[in-house]
Amino acid sequence: MIFMVIAFLMMVGAIIGGLYFWGIDPLDRFNQLIGKAPAHKEGEPVVPSVTPPSFVDFGLLIVPIVQDREVRKQAEMIIRLEVPFEKKEIVAQNLPRLQNAFLEDMMAFLPYQLRDRSDLDHAAIRRRMQVICDKVLAPGWVKDVSIEQSSLK
Structure with missing residues (x-):
């Protein structure tokens, strides 16, 4: 011993x-x-x-664009959230709430935005998603929302 x-x-x-x-x-x-x-x-x-920036991969957000009571287009966006290191796990656990809030808001916002345009306005979408993150989680939990890739079909 x-x-x-x-x-x-x-x-x-x-x-x-x-x-x-x-x-x-x-x-x-x-x-x-x-x-x-x-x-x-x-x-x-x-x-x-x-501390280096930490990210939470949101993944793919597919938004149907309903115009004149029909699905006319479909927007696809790959989203990544920049979060403080200590909040990374909490934000990752709340991704379903964020997915629901993003989808609900984008289904209301994108049809109006795409009436006059043929492409997505990334700056406006990022600002709206940042506001949604602050409402759903708490202010400061998500530093930045980045749209890695987007397409409109």
Whole structure:
């Protein structure tokens, strides 16, 4: 039993030593979590930690365009949502609510937009989808809505 404890402690020490050798401070993140991170030195510039953007793939949104009580066209859009990293899972869990809200709004909006135009106005659609995201989820949960690809058939 004692040999197992000693072997475990040696293995943990080897892992920590290896991480230090490769330039990774394993205790730095732990100290930040518990609030004992070292104070900022005056000679060094402040480097803010930047988290990379995180995305939730919405997928394909197919909107039938009803004009004069008939389905005249069909709009297809591949949508991607830019979200804060900490909200990624919550937004992904609420995708069915967003799908319903997007489809409902686009079925009302696109027929009026396409009466005078032959193509989709991506800027107007993105603004409307951003407003819908703020209403359905909460303001700030979705930073940006991007339309990766669209077609009108």
